[in-house]
Amino acid sequence: MSEYTSVTFDKDLLVQIAGGDETAFSILFKQVVPSLQPAVFKIVQSEEGMQEVIQEAFIRVWLHRDQLPELEKPLHWLFRVTANESYTWLRKQAIRRKHTDGYAQQLPDDGLLAVAPEILSLKETSKLVHQAVEQLPPQRKLIYQMSRNEGLKPAEIAEKLNLSPSYVRNTLVVALQSIREYLEAAGKVLPLMLWLLKK
The missing domain is CATH 1.10.1740.10 (RNA polymerase sigma factor, region 2, helix turn helix motif)
Structure with a gap:
């Protein structure tokens, strides 16, 4: 390489x-x-x-x-x-x-043909991600939504929720892992490249 x-x-x-x-x-x-x-x-x-x-x-x-x-x-x-x-x-x-x-x-x-891998559309991915987010514990869900939907940085979320920035960062990592595990359990893996390129 x-x-x-x-x-x-x-x-x-x-x-x-x-x-x-x-x-x-x-x-x-x-x-x-x-x-x-x-x-x-x-x-x-x-x-x-x-x-x-x-x-x-x-x-x-x-x-x-x-x-x-x-x-x-x-x-x-x-x-x-x-x-x-x-x-x-x-x-x-x-x-x-x-x-x-x-x-x-x-x-x-x-x-x-019955076991051929199915191509996951962006719409299906979004639906699965939404389901995964809905199953997160309340505070983890809130922190994830503030980051992804409102575009807030960990330090900003920490200030708003009176938490430490490191706790917020760790919570976001755990939330992403939970979402990924949910998708894997459903037989789908979130295309990380799409997730990053949307930003």
Whole structure:
């Protein structure tokens, strides 16, 4: 993954991301993804796999964002995270193929159509996200809605609700994890790239 050499960004951006700034995270995402895509595709050889790997890599980056300002070579780290996610994806695919092949032998010739992955539209995704948000505990739901719907930063939410900024940031991370787990349980995973590019 040598494509990172042409990518540069301000270190202040990493500090903002470490502080829970979603807009700064979106900027980082948009700056780095064009270089990540061809590198990931070389490994996974799949457009869908490439998007899934990048999604998982950036979830990992967000969950460990507090480490970003301390990294001497953040782009090296980011590409290493993405490479690791690429190989994890390949291992999962190998296991999935093994199980699918065994199941396919028990199906009629057209039976594979019944288990073909369904493409999730943005409308369906929004509906599932809404359902997931409605199931969050009251305070977690409020904090998430203030962040996503009102565009408030963690420090602003903390001030309004008389909470610490770190508590708000952690609550947002937990809320996003809960939403993602809800979608996974429904057999769908929120396309993180769409979520970021909407910002």
